[in-house]
Amino acid sequence: MTSPVPESVPVSPAPASAVSSHWPRHRAGATLRIDLDAIAANYRLVRDRLTPRTTCAAVVKADAYGLGLAQVAPALQRAGAEHFYVAHLEEGIALRPHVTPATRIFVLHGPLPGTEEEFTAHGLTPVLNSIEQIAGWRALARRQDRVLPAVIQLDTGMSRFGLSMDDVRAIADDAGLLAGITPDLIISHLACADTPRDPANAQQRARLLDMAALLPAAPMALSASSGIFLGPDYHFDMVRPGAALYGIAPNEDGPNPLRPVVRLSARILQVRDIAAGDGVGYGLTYRASGPRRIATIGAGYADGCLRQGASHGAAWFGETRLPILGRISMDSITIDITDVPAGALGPDMAVDLLGPQHDVDAAARAAGTIGYEILTSLGHRYHRTYVAGG
Ligand SMILES: *Cc1c(COP(=O)(O)O)cnc(C)c1O
Numbered sequence: 001m002t003s004p005v006p007e008s009v010p011v012s013p014a015p016a017s018a019v020s021s022h023w024p025r026h027r028a029g030a031t032l033r034i035d036l037d038a039i040a041a042n043y044r045l046v047r048d049r050l051t052p053r054t055t056c057a058a059v060v061k062a063d064a065y066g067l068g069l070a071q072v073a074p075a076l077q078r079a080g081a082e083h084f085y086v087a088h089l090e091e092g093i094a095l096r097p098h099v100t101p102a103t104r105i106f107v108l109h110g111p112l113p114g115t116e117e118e119f120t121a122h123g124l125t126p127v128l129n130s131i132e133q134i135a136g137w138r139a140l141a142r143r144q145d146r147v148l149p150a151v152i153q154l155d156t157g158m159s160r161f162g163l164s165m166d167d168v169r170a171i172a173d174d175a176g177l178l179a180g181i182t183p184d185l186i187i188s189h190l191a192c193a194d195t196p197r198d199p200a201n202a203q204q205r206a207r208l209l210d211m212a213a214l215l216p217a218a219p220m221a222l223s224a225s226s227g228i229f230l231g232p233d234y235h236f237d238m239v240r241p242g243a244a245l246y247g248i249a250p251n252e253d254g255p256n257p258l259r260p261v262v263r264l265s266a267r268i269l270q271v272r273d274i275a276a277g278d279g280v281g282y283g284l285t286y287r288a289s290g291p292r293r294i295a296t297i298g299a300g301y302a303d304g305c306l307r308q309g310a311s312h313g314a315a316w317f318g319e320t321r322l323p324i325l326g327r328i329s330m331d332s333i334t335i336d337i338t339d340v341p342a343g344a345l346g347p348d349m350a351v352d353l354l355g356p357q358h359d360v361d362a363a364a365r366a367a368g369t370i371g372y373e374i375l376t377s378l379g380h381r382y383h384r385t386y387v388a389g390g
Pocket of ligand 1: 059061108189223224225226240241242243244
């Protein structure tokens with residue numbers, strides 16, 4: 001049940017450097033409960049699908065998909081992760097103090113011009129995506145007079161990041177282009193892995209093998225969360241799940257095997273009774289067809305409750321669905337609580353916006369988006385609790 005605001009066990013409060021501010025419960029309009037045990041269980045569930053040949057890295061870009069890098073990364077490390085991916089250099093620097101010195105941190109975007117030294121200074125390994133990035137890394141190896149490791153990304157069909165076939169041929173023709181660089185991993189990324197039947201998956205896999213054959217031999221990696229569920233042909237030497245760790249379904253085939261990780265409970269700020277014909281919210285886009293009991297709750301689009309999700313969205317009280325009425329405001333949402341027995345819900349009690357009846361994927365469907373966007377949109381005005389050790 002959802003009332004009052006759920007209890008949970010706070011662990012290791014965020015250090016002052018944490019990206020998110022954590023509002024005290026009594027001052028916050030909503031509570032975001034993040035289950036670190038579920039993240040660890042999802043990591044192990046994914047890893048257990050792999051043979052010992054394949055390493056399971058963890059992707060913690062975008063503040064661990066909005067859930068808090070400082071808490072999530074150590075939890076993944078305790079579950080066994082020794083390799084992490086972030087997108088930006090800044091994220092790699094932020095991650096470094098939260099993992100052991102031996103942990104490898106890969107930065108997907110690679111070095112921006114002039115940032116190469118900062119990678120070695122912080123113990124970060126770049127993903128090199130272009131001939132220019134390779135040249136910058138080679139120059140650093142020469143300046144530091146040592147051999148530097150790097151990941152090389154190949155564009156096998158997504159046209160987003162990585163070396164083209166022409167770039168790979170240029171390297172095959174001139175080994176000097178990689179002077180001073182040890183490629184310790186060759187990666188690519190699938191465009192359509194969430195659609196297992198899409199022929200692009202096998203085409204990208206074949207292209208990876210063709211392109212890698214022209215380069216110095218190195219371990220290979222192709223799959224993020226959805227790709228892992230395409231089966232062992234897609235596992236190679238390393239996989240790099242993000243979304244699956246945070247409970248997002250890898251595809252729409254069958255039930256989601258992953259444990260839900262977040263629960264978002266919003267506080268009821270005010271309750272009122274309205275009559276037939278009364279309008280609700282900006283634009284008065286909802287008009288009551290009869291008497292309704294409605295509640296205003298303390299989270300809005302500034303907190304990541306996407307405005308687009310209003311018409312199909314709902315909050316939940318236990319198993320009772322409470323439809324959103326009218327538009328979502330910046331700081332509040334109005335919901336219909338007529339179906340809840342009188343007196344069961346009132347000011348200062350909580351309803352779920354994300355929870356057992358309504359997971360991240362369901363919220364995404366209601367808003368016409370994907371679970372990734374729901375998680376990474378979560379705001380910083382919540383009281384956050386991290387559950388661990390259960
Ligand atoms: C974001 C990202 C991942 C993780 O993807 P998920 O779908 O969240 O598992 C892996 N690899 C690359 C290159 C990425 O950009």
